[in-house]
Amino acid sequence: MATRQKSAKKSAKTKQPHVEVRSNTKRESKAPRPSDSIEAAKGKLGVMIPGMGAVATTFVAGVEAIRQGLAKPIGSLTQMGTVRLGKRTEGRSPKIKEFVPLAGLDDLVFTGWDIFEDNMYEAASNAGVLDYRLLEQLKPFLSEIKPQAAVFDHNYVKKIDGPNVKKGKTKMDLAEQLRDDIRNFRKSSGASRLITMWCGSTESYIEPTAAHQSVASFEKALRENDDLIAPSMIYAYASLMEGVPFANGAPNLTVDLPVMLELSRKNDAPICGKDFKTGQTLMKTVLAPAFKARLLGLSGWYSTNILGNRDGEVLDDPGSFKTKEESKLGVLEHILQPSLYPELYGNIFHKVRINYYPPRGDNKEGWDNIDIFGWLGYPMQIKVDFLCRDSILAAPIVLDLVLFLDLAQRCSELKGRGIQEWLSFYFKSPMTVPGLYPEHDLFIQLMKLKNTLRHLKGEELITHLGLEYYD
Ligand SMILES: NC(=O)c1ccc[n+]([C@@H]2O[C@H](COP(=O)([O-])OP(=O)(O)OC[C@H]3O[C@@H](n4cnc5c(N)ncnc54)[C@H](O)[C@@H]3O)[C@@H](O)[C@H]2O)c1
Numbered sequence: 001m002a003t004r005q006k007s008a009k010k011s012a013k014t015k016q017p018h019v020e021v022r023s024n025t026k027r028e029s030k031a032p033r034p035s036d037s038i039e040a041a042k043g044k045l046g047v048m049i050p051g052m053g054a055v056a057t058t059f060v061a062g063v064e065a066i067r068q069g070l071a072k073p074i075g076s077l078t079q080m081g082t083v084r085l086g087k088r089t090e091g092r093s094p095k096i097k098e099f100v101p102l103a104g105l106d107d108l109v110f111t112g113w114d115i116f117e118d119n120m121y122e123a124a125s126n127a128g129v130l131d132y133r134l135l136e137q138l139k140p141f142l143s144e145i146k147p148q149a150a151v152f153d154h155n156y157v158k159k160i161d162g163p164n165v166k167k168g169k170t171k172m173d174l175a176e177q178l179r180d181d182i183r184n185f186r187k188s189s190g191a192s193r194l195i196t197m198w199c200g201s202t203e204s205y206i207e208p209t210a211a212h213q214s215v216a217s218f219e220k221a222l223r224e225n226d227d228l229i230a231p232s233m234i235y236a237y238a239s240l241m242e243g244v245p246f247a248n249g250a251p252n253l254t255v256d257l258p259v260m261l262e263l264s265r266k267n268d269a270p271i272c273g274k275d276f277k278t279g280q281t282l283m284k285t286v287l288a289p290a291f292k293a294r295l296l297g298l299s300g301w302y303s304t305n306i307l308g309n310r311d312g313e314v315l316d317d318p319g320s321f322k323t324k325e326e327s328k329l330g331v332l333e334h335i336l337q338p339s340l341y342p343e344l345y346g347n348i349f350h351k352v353r354i355n356y357y358p359p360r361g362d363n364k365e366g367w368d369n370i371d372i373f374g375w376l377g378y379p380m381q382i383k384v385d386f387l388c389r390d391s392i393l394a395a396p397i398v399l400d401l402v403l404f405l406d407l408a409q410r411c412s413e414l415k416g417r418g419i420q421e422w423l424s425f426y427f428k429s430p431m432t433v434p435g436l437y438p439e440h441d442l443f444i445q446l447m448k449l450k451n452t453l454r455h456l457k458g459e460e461l462i463t464h465l466g467l468e469y470y471d
Contacts, residue, residue, distance in 0.1 A: 037411065037412040037413060037456075038100065038101055038407070038410055038411045038412075038456060039101075039410040039411075040101055040410075041101050041102060041103040041104070041107070041406070041407075041410065042192060043107070043190075043191065043192030043193070044107050044108070044109050044189060044190055044191040044192060044193075045103040045107050045108055045109070045191060045192075045193050045194070045195065045402070045403075045406050046109050046110075046111065046185055046186065046189050046191030046193070046194040046195070047060075047108055047109070047110050047111075047194075047195055047197060047402050048110075048111050048112065048113075048182065048185060048194060048195065048196045048197070048239075048244070049110065049111070049112035049113075049196075049197050049198075049199050050112065050113045050114075050150065050196070050198050050199070050200045050232070050235045051112070051113070051114060051198060051199040051200025051201060051250075052112040052113070052114040052116075052118075052120060052123050052145075052147050052199070053114070053123065053127060053199065053200075053201070053310055053311070054127035054129055054309050054310065054311065054362055054390070054391040055199045055249065055276075055390075055391045055394045055395065055398065056112060056120075056123075056197075056199040056398075057120050057123045057124035057127055057129070057130075057142070057391075058124070058127070058129045058130060058391035058392065058394070058395040059199075059394070059395040059398040059399060060110050060120055060142065060145065061120070061124050061130055061134070061135065061138050061142060062395045062396075062399075063105055063108055063399065064138050064141050064142070065134060065137075065138060066079075066105060067105050067106060068137070068138075070134065070137060071134075073105075073396060073399065074396070075392075075393065075395070075396035075397075076396035076399050076400055077096060077396075077400050077425075077449075078096055078097055078102055078399065078400045078403045078404065079097060079105075079396075079399070080095075081095070081096045082094060082095050082096065083096050083099050083450050083453055083454065084450075084462060085099075085454065085459050085460075086459070086460065087468070087469075088466070088469070089469070096453065099453060099457065100407060100453050100456065100457065101407070101410070102403045102404075102406070102407055103193075103402075103403055103406055108402070109189045109190075109191055110145050111145065111148065111181075111185045111189070112145065112147050112148070112199075113147055113148045113149065113150040113151070113178075113181070113235075114147035114150055114162070114164060115150045115152045115160065115161070115162030115163070115164050115165055116147065116162045116163075116164060117146075117147065117162075117163065117164045118147070119142065119143050119144070119145060119146045119147070120142040120143070120145040120146075121135065121138070121139050121142035121143040122143075123147075124142060127309065127310075127362060127391065128309075128361050128362060129361075129362045129389065129391045129392065147164060148181050149164050149165055149166045150162075150164060150165055150166065150200075150231070151165075151166050151174045151175075151177075151178060151231045151234045151235065152165045152166075152231055153230070153231050155204070155227075156203040156204050156230050156231060156319075157201045157202075157203060157204070157314055157317075157320065158204070158317045158319060158320070159313050159314050159316060159317050159320070160201065160310070160313070160314060166178075170222065170223050170224070170225050171221075171222040171223075171225050171226070171229050171234055172219070172222040172223045174234055175222055175234050175237050175238045175241075176238075178234065178235060178238035178239075179238045179241060179242055182194065182196075182238060182239065182242045182244060183242065193406055193409065193410075194239075194242070194244045194245075195244065195245050195246075195247070195402050195405050195406055196235060196236075196239040196244050196245070196246045196247070197246075197247050197249065197398060197401065197402060198232055198235065198236075198246070198247065198248045198249055198250055198252075198254060198273075199249050199250075199398065200231075200232060200235075200250060201250070201310070201311065201314045201320070202250045202251055202252060202311070202314055202315060202320045202323050202324055203230045203231070203232055203250070203252040203320065203323060204230075204317070204319030204320055204322070204323065205319055205320075205322035205323040205326065206228055206230065206253065208253060208257055208258075209228050211226050211228060211229065212228075212233075212253075212257040212258060212259050213257075213258045213259065214258065214259055214262060215259055215262050215263055215266075217259070218233075218237065218259040222234070222237070230252060230253070230254070232248070232250070232252045232253075232254040233253070233254055233257070233260075235254075236248075236254050236255045236260055236271075237259075237260070237263070239269070240255075240260060240263040240264055240267055240269045240271070241263065241267070243267045243268065243269050244269055245264075245269045245270045245271065245405040245406070245408065245409050246260075246264075246269065246271050247271070247272050247273060247401045247402070247405055247423075248271075248272070248273030248274045248275075249273070249274075249275065249276045249394070249397075249398065249401075250274065250275060250323075251274050251275040251323045251324050251326065251428070251429055252274070252323055253274075254273060254274065255271040255272075255273055255274075255431070256273055256274055256431050258434075261418045261419065261433075264418040264419075265416055265417070265418045268409065268415040268416050269409065269415075270405055270408040270409055270414060270415060270417070270418065270419075270420045271418060271419055271420070271431070272401065272405065272419065272420045272421075272423045272426075272427070272430075272431060273427060273429075273430075273431050274427055274428070274429045274430075274431060275324070275427055275428040275429050276393075276394045276397050276398075276426060276427065276428070277397070277425075277426060277427055277428045277442075278388070278390060278393035278394050278397065279305075279364060279366050279386055279388040279390060279393055280303055280305060280328075280366035280368065280386060281328055281331055281428045282393070282442070283366075283368065283384055283386060284301075284303070284331050284332065284368070285331060285335065285440050285441060285442045285445075286442050286443075287370070287382070287384075288331070288332055288335040288336060288440075288441075289335055289441040289442070289443065289444075291336070291372060292335060292336055292337075292341070292344075292345075295341075295344060296344070296372050296373070296374055297343070297344040297345065297372060297373040297374070297377070298332075298336065298344065298345055298348050298370070298371070298372050298373075299347065299348065299349065299371045299372070299373060299379070300348065300349040300350070300369075300370070300371040301332060301348065301349070301350045301351075301368065301369075301370050301371070302349075302351050302368070302369045302370075303328070303351065303352045303353070303366065303367070303368050304352075304353040304354075304355065304366070304367050305353065305354045305355065305364055305365065305366045305367075306355050306356075306357035306360055306364065306365050307354065307355075307356070307357065307360055307361075307362070307363075307364035307365075307390065308356065308357050308358035308359055308360040308361045308362075309361055309362040309390065309391075311390070312354065312355075312356040312357070312358075312364075313356055315354050315356065316356040321354060324354065325352055326429075328352045328428060329350060329352060330429055330438075330440075331428065331429075331440050332345075332348065332350055334437055334438055334439075334440045335440045335441055336348070362389055362390050362391050362392075363387065363388070363389050363390075364386075364387075364388055364389070364390050365385065365386070365387050365388075366384075366385075366386045366388065367383070367384065367385050367386075368382075368383065368384040368386075369381065369382075369383055370382040370383075370384070397426045400426065401423060401426055404420070404423055405420065405423070408420050411456060413456060414456075418433075419431045419432065419433060421433075421436075421438075421439075421448070422448050422449050422452035423449065424438060424439055424440075424445045424448065424449075425442065425445035425446055425448070425449045430445075447462075450462070
């Protein structure tokens with residue numbers, strides 16, 4: 001977590017997120033939230049995507065393919081997941097999309113920004129993720145979605161450059177242009193609600209400075225063209241100023257800054273991030289909790305990847321890689337808690353590598369060599385070889401985040417809280433309020449997410465205590 005600030009700390013104390021898993025006491029079940037504290041999902045939901053590359057096009061094409069009945073929303077919790085309610089004996093497990101009022105897929109309308117001029121059909125064809133025959137069926141729809149000119153700074157993404165870029169005297173001018181784009185899209189699409197979903201390239205590593213600490217200092221820095229304001233922050237600022245929730249799929253700071261938390265709370269525009277949890281880190285956050293559960297020690301975890309898409313090319317630059325590396329490395333420390341278990345996890349060698357290897361395109365291969373030790377210290381090894389498809393894993397995450405962030409903004413209990421920690425499930429490097437360590441264990445994250453939904457609807461939280469079955 002990059003944001004550490006006194007004022008944010010203070011407000012965190014008075015405004016703790018209401019999402020912790022607590023014991024299933026009478027007090028909780030007596031304090032249901034009326035479901036009418038969630039506004040209905042009326043009208044269209046506009047999805048605005050900075051970065052119309054592999055992930056964005058796989059997501060949009062996928063939504064359209066599902067709408068046309070050509071494919072199924074596999075991997076999406078909002079579309080296929082269920083939530084158990086009440087006792088195991090009650091047999092109540094509705095689909096999540098029937099339990100809480102989510103926007104329907106037919107209500108989604110799309111726009112985006114990119115430094116390249118390709119429309120979504122061309123961009124999807126170049127990304128090479130989806131089968132040509134499927135793309136041909138979707139061509140009339142995808143060709144209509146054309147990127148607006150981007151706010152871009154080559155210094156933040158060194159490996160690419162493109163012609164479709166806004167010009168402005170100051171970064172504040174650029175922010176104003178983005179705000180115009182947002183207002184125009186709201187009008188032209190007829191959307192009643194909007195969401196911004198960062199699917200742009202990973203920007204170079206930077207740390208927060210004084211400029212990022214408050215709205216006043218950030219706006220001054222925008223007017224003064226401060227080098228340490230990255231393009232993604234300008235999109236975030238513009239969105240939050242327009243009251244639009246923002247999710248960050250990359251590891252850049254973007255909304256993980258005090259200024260954005262302040263704006264998010266002030267304008268009831270929820271935020272979440274960072275970095276989609278898709279392939280190797282997904283596996284890490286499944287395996288590491290298993291080692292800890294069984295008190296198996298860990299001496300080393302070597303993770304390496306090859307991938308050949310544009311994301312891989314961008315990550316070939318040391319600045320962008322450093323941002324990604326930080327995001328991937330934090331996971332083990334938080335799950336294994338070496339300060340609580342020094343003999344088991346006090347001395348871990350953890351290494352993450354990503355190598356750009358064009359022949360594989362979007363089909364990444366991630367290897368993990370894991371050195372563990374058991375009873376009496378005897379060593380063992382585990383090897384994982386995950387031949388995955390990056391954007392196929394990311395697309396359903398994008399869909400769920402869009403629908404859940406929209407839900408959060410319609411929900412009186414969530415919209416003014418800023419960071420939506422209950423969406424940590426989807427991120428490698430989940431954002432939390434300052435002073436709170438992030439939860440990385442996938443199953444705790446899922447429980448937190450589902451308990452948040454139960455809580456919003458006044459259902460009992462599920463703790464798995466279950467003694468009552470044996471009364
Ligand atoms: N696919 C995954 O599994 C996965 C997982 C975690 C995170 N991510 C992150 O998601 C992001 C998107 O991944 P991808 O595979 O689609 O990459 P991609 O390279 O195919 O697409 C990124 C797009 O962003 C555009 N772009 C860069 N800077 C921009 C700016 N300032 N404004 C507008 N557009 C801009 C690029 O031109 C490109 O078209 C990357 O940051 C990646 O690290 C992806």
